[in-house]
Amino acid sequence: MNVLEFTALVGLISGAAGFLGALTGLGGGVVLTPVLVLLLGVDLHYAIGATLVSVIATSSGAAAAYVREGFSNIRIGMFLEIATTVGAVCGAFAAAKIPASQLGVVFGVVLLYSAWLSTLSHGAPRPDEPPDALAGRLRLAGSYPTPQGPKSYKVSHVKTGFGLMFVAGALSGLLGIGSGALKVIAMDRAMRIPFKVSTTTSNFMIGVTAAASAGVYLNRGYIDPGLTMPVMLGVLAGSMLGARLLAGAPTKALRLLFGLVVGVLAIEMIYSGVTGRL
Amino acid sequence: MATQRARMTDQEVDEIIGTLLRGGVMLSAAVVAAGGVWYLIQYGTTAPSYHVFLGEPAYLRNVRGIVGGIPGFHCRRVIQFGLVLLIATPVARVAFSVVAFFLQRDRAYVAITSIVLAVLLFSLLGEH
Numbered sequence: 001m002n003v004l005e006f007t008a009l010v011g012l013i014s015g016a017a018g019f020l021g022a023l024t025g026l027g028g029g030v031v032l033t034p035v036l037v038l039l040l041g042v043d044l045h046y047a048i049g050a051t052l053v054s055v056i057a058t059s060s061g062a063a064a065a066y067v068r069e070g071f072s073n074i075r076i077g078m079f080l081e082i083a084t085t086v087g088a089v090c091g092a093f094a095a096a097k098i099p100a101s102q103l104g105v106v107f108g109v110v111l112l113y114s115a116w117l118s119t120l121s122h123g124a125p126r127p128d129e130p131p132d133a134l135a136g137r138l139r140l141a142g143s144y145p146t147p148q149g150p151k152s153y154k155v156s157h158v159k160t161g162f163g164l165m166f167v168a169g170a171l172s173g174l175l176g177i178g179s180g181a182l183k184v185i186a187m188d189r190a191m192r193i194p195f196k197v198s199t200t201t202s203n204f205m206i207g208v209t210a211a212a213s214a215g216v217y218l219n220r221g222y223i224d225p226g227l228t229m230p231v232m233l234g235v236l237a238g239s240m241l242g243a244r245l246l247a248g249a250p251t252k253a254l255r256l257l258f259g260l261v262v263g264v265l266a267i268e269m270i271y272s273g274v275t276g277r278l
Numbered sequence: 279m280a281t282q283r284a285r286m287t288d289q290e291v292d293e294i295i296g297t298l299l300r301g302g303v304m305l306s307a308a309v310v311a312a313g314g315v316w317y318l319i320q321y322g323t324t325a326p327s328y329h330v331f332l333g334e335p336a337y338l339r340n341v342r343g344i345v346g347g348i349p350g351f352h353c354r355r356v357i358q359f360g361l362v363l364l365i366a367t368p369v370a371r372v373a374f375s376v377v378a379f380f381l382q383r384d385r386a387y388v389a390i391t392s393i394v395l396a397v398l399l400f401s402l403l404g405e406h
Binding site: 001002003004006007040041042043044045046053056057059060061063064065067068070074075078079081082085086088089092093100137138207208210211212213214215216218219220221222223224225226227228229230232233236 | 353
């Protein structure tokens with residue numbers, strides 16, 4: 001296989017990952033790294049570098065649409081980004097210290113967890129929480145548009161959310177993924193922020209979190225232009241197409257399919273890591 | 279009158295951030311695609327080698343090297359420049375937020391966004 005064929009293949013795979021990632025809301029990055037490593041034999045460090053860059057592209061592209069709709073909460077996002085960016089830099093430094101085989105096992109475990117999360121439902125009614133003093137001082141409360149006019153919401157458990165965001169950032173920096181699922185959990189479950197606000201704000205944060213580790217990755221030589229070019233362009237094109245088709249897609253079936261693919265890749269990653277083939 | 283003009287609403291800030299993000303991504307994709315075509319013309323028939331991690335040469339590893347510190351202009355560097363534009367897009371967004379919160383006289387959030395910006399600049403411009 002020469003560079004031309006390799007680039008075309010990587011571009012196609014990345015396009016499919018971005019497409020499915022946008023349709024299912026799970027992000028394409030999480031499947032792309034294992035596919036690059038397991039199928040194409042790319043070194044794990046190059047794979048996470050290329051994937052992380054594509055995460056910035058899709059997050060920023062999608063966030064551009066969301067901020068205009070008025071769902072994402074910039075104050076919540078900015079405040080929590082302190083935790084995610086510091087976590088991301090720590091994670092990126094740790095990625096250099098950990099051997100590829102161990103990194104592969106961690107990656108597989110995180111993948112399995114994401115696959116399991118994707119099967120859970122959300123938006124269940126929840127009891128009223130006492131107001132959080134820190135949320136008041138930081139003016140985190142906001143409102144989002146509904147067909148019946150703007151609906152306001154309060155924010156709880158700010159400290160727990162902040163702590164979880166550090167973990168999300170660290171995983172993002174360690175594995176070159178967006179950690180969108182964990183960010184949504186921190187906001188939706190812990191901080192009791194409405195789901196739509198959580199997902200759009202998470203998307204908004206992913207780009208900034210990823211940029212925080214991308215600088216370290218770049219400096220360490222993880223970002224190879226020849227590999228990252230088809231990954232970034234493919235994921236971007238695929239996710240733009242996916243976002244356009246979102247309305248009519250059988251989301252539930254796709255999520256299940258995607259969850260299965262992620263699960264298989266996760267087990268394969270763990271197996272490869274344990275047997276030292278990474 | 280000046281204060282009226284200077285105080286942006288959250289909605290106006292959102293609009294500008296949306297435009298900034300979209301513009302950054304599109305510009306970066308265009309530069310990466312242009313460099314990519316050049317790269318494929320030049321190296322398309324050679325063999326790819328990503329099985330073993332070697333790291334990138336120094337001039338492709340930091341912003342100064344990519345943007346102009348070292349002379350020489352070739353395809354891999356053009357792609358890398360496009361990728362740096364992409365990484366810089368969220369950084370520009372945070373920098374813009376610092377200004378926006380400053381114009382809104384929101385001191386707490388000027389401080390919060392400045393911390394985030396400092397972490398980003400440390401990562402991007404520092405030598406690790």
